[in-house]
Amino acid sequence: MSKRFIALLLVLILALSVLIAGCGTDGKEIGSEDTDGQKPSEEGTTPQPEEKKYTIKWVGTSADRSPVEKDTPTEKYLEEKFNVDIEAYSLTDFNNQLAAMIASGDIPDVMFSFEPQNWQPLVDQGALAEVSEDVIRKNAPNAAKLIDETDPRVWAIGKYKGKNWAVPKVVGTEFNTGAVWRKDWLDKLGITKVPETLDEYAQAFDKIVNGDPDGDGKKDTYGCTGQGGHPVRQFDAVFGAYGIMPGQWRVVNDKVIMSTIMPEALQALTLLHDWYQKGYIDPEFITDNPQTAGQKFDAERLGMGWTALDNFHPDAPSGRATLDAWSKRNPDAKFAFGPIPAGPNGDRGDWLWGPRGNFVVFGAPLAQEPDKMAKILQMMDTILSDEELAIRVYWGEKGRTYDFIDAAKGPSGGLKYLPPYDTDPNARAKEGIGYFFQNLYPVYDWALPSITAKYRSQDLYKLNMELANWQEGRDALMRPYLPSAAQYQGNLDKLKTTAYSEFITGQRSLSDWDKFVNEWLDQGGRKLTEEAQQFYEENMKK
Template identity: 35%
Template sequence: MKKRLGIGRGIVGLTLTAMVALAGCSAGSTKSPAATAGTGTGAPAQTAEPVLEFNWMNVPGMIQENSYGHKWMESKFNIKLKPVYPIASGDFAQKQQVQLAAGDVPDVMFVLDPGNLNKYASQGLLAEIPLDMIAKYAPRTKANLDKQAPQGWYYTNISGKNFGVPTFYFTGQFNTKQVWRTDLLKKAGIDQVPKTIDEITQAFAALKKIGVYGMSSNGQSYYNAFHSTFGAYGVMPTQWLVKDGKVVNGAVQPEAKEALGKLAEWYKAGYIDPDFLTGKDIVAKFSTGKIALIDFADAASLDESNPNSLINVVRKNDPSAAISYAPLPEGPRGQSGGWAWGTAGNIWAFGKQLEKDPEKMQKALQILDALQNDEQAWLPLAWGEKGKHWDYKDPAKEVAGGLKHVEPYVDNAKLQAEGIVDISTGTTFWGAQANLDIVGKYYNQFALDNYKLYNKPVWDLFGKSDILPSSGKYWGDLVKLKTETYARIIIGEQPLSSFDDFVKQWNERGGSQLEKEANETYSSMKR
């Protein structure tokens, strides 16, 4: 997974498919969402405050100028926003860096990851945002981050100073799913979905007899390759974890070597598809019955109402096919777990110029606090206007029955043009990444039930592994070293004993320095 946008990070590809009351927003409001959100842009805020102008660099997306969301923001918060131009996700990081390097520093900007934040701060482009200021002007955001996503403060901490406001990441609390072709298991004489490493080994042996590989994975992924197998041995490469009172990296632990030994055994026995090295065509092979297990499926895999869901893709090839979610495998010591990203997502940062404009800094914090914690402020940017962009699935049940987009806004591109982003992606424009309680209330119940099924998430101590001061210098090389070495051990190109040489190389190439910084960072944040 590349630097994340707060987007659901399990599988992207298995389905061919993120309080201070302001201008009438009240945390204690008893009105229904329709009563407040259904008024479109709403009446202009009645306030004697001056209209402040913001250069607000948004979450990447193809938002159009003078969109519904743009106008709603201006009316709701009595501000003026400079024109917003669309930036595609793939171009965002580069365009942001070019813009800032040219001296065009937004007042408020969405930053993808701690590495970029560190770079901008070191260049003197960002305002420090003291935590006590966030607690004063965005008190609900501060309190909810402390409770729901405390690792986010690692993202924004640079040398003991805070340079941003982390976002919430709702689906980061869930690991990706394991999915079996249960029809293939039955064909091989296996009546129960395997639950342990030993049971999986037996199932793989039986599947081989009918010409089916047991599993594949994305060998090009530094984090996702065979993640559940490593979880069965109590470790998650390349996450930082506390072990025996010390912060260490999972990639170089003896438990990782133990898991690699099992994977090498499976590969040698012919249980793992050799094409795992590329990570290509996994869905195609699963759907045509060439492999029986995928360990990084998503929560919509079994959604029969979605024509692009995994179950429907499989049934296009075989109408009688059956698939099932499965528990993460238990290892020899009863351990299990799967990769999850944690509940902090990205960062909102402020341009250096706001240090000299406390009024704008305070206003920006108040806006973020409302959009992230006031349901009636968040809903219009997350879903839009009732009757135009969305409606209740069951009017009698209202929110409890779920919301649905209406034509033509079932098309996410049209939503983005309006300045709205489908919350199932985890991100919304202008900072409306609501806390977990609000998002959970509106999240698709079918997907949410499946997310919760067999959920044993394992996330990095810091949320993101590359938050350390020297990550920009060493992390890319270390990830490449890990990915290549693990693959060579699994396919037998290198013996399992070469893991010890890998640990030595890891430490020499910056791993020791990062471990030192990891312990220093952890200790400083605990105080």
């Protein structure tokens, strides 16, 4: 082999080695950064790019409308856990402030919404992003499963004009109201059994009105009062005893009818008129509301109050406050729990939400950011379903903001906020705890029912199951928002409350009932019934 050939071979080998080295390192030293700025791992694999960090404009709500502050401990906790930045907007005048924000072009990413009539106009304004049921099921599977298990018809209420625009929330552990009686009065009057039927109510009322139970020598006590100006709470427990609920739709043989004008409503009004004539009902019922009714009970003017049993039970915050106030005002007062009255056919009920609660909607800009919408849904679903996180978001930190009601019972005795968080909504607002970030919570609960069941008073739950679990008083159509409701509903509510009060007091004869029904139909009720029938045919009929 010639020296010239060997020299040429060496040159080729050297050139090839340089080429291979260049391909392997892309012109860089081994161990230097790649062109995308990432370093290979020790195993030689390239890590995934970091998750994008989103800024989320978040409009939540709280039951007391307290102004949640920015940069609360809860907000910071969620930002760190989910690698996001949150801009919290707290609205005390919720619907008006939200409308003003959107009108100014400041559209939040995620918004709590009370009713379809609140978010459907936002769709018409182009302010909301569509969120399909498939997207919800993929990114919020626990919330979707909860809807399916509660009542799958709830999905229909999130739809509008053929598309899904809202994540519908369900109602959690919902009970009817109960009756709280002055037991010391019943004992004094010789009533040994807590009233359970309309007849037993009337017998007790008669003795309360005529038997001077407060011992002041005056005829100044009444059996009960009502909320005469309220469109749905106007003696609703009495109407429920006849199997209907004014203000809610019923379906009879596939025909939709409003309870307000059903024959059973006339039967209830006839009884209430009789009670009024006999003095059983406080004559100021026309202007009474929950606050004034409570004040009259506190002033020892009423022998019975329809209320949530929690409000007089020591395991509930409201109950502890009520009983503490009574112990100072009249330590001799005693109370007995009873059910709302059963009617002639055994029916019981008062107004209930039914399976459908409120809604979560998304701002229009998220239509262009589906990954951001998915991130928000995943966050909310985790807050709903992760026990530790749900407690942290709603209750805060154990020993500082909340604790067990009874240390001996532990979780089964229920949870309570500690002072000042128990009575001061602004203190909770500064922490960011409560409902603000728990947007998918079932109404009356603060997380999945399987979680909240572990942390409730078993004594109070048992009492509610015995005395307030009739589950009657639900709208058959789940309170849909009908196209003509904005035009007619306000006037129809006024017509109904005025006419009902006049029927009860005798200002209007009960013989005018058919005339009232025609007035209701002619003033928009007929149109709403047609729309309700159409909604039933399209969404509810099996």
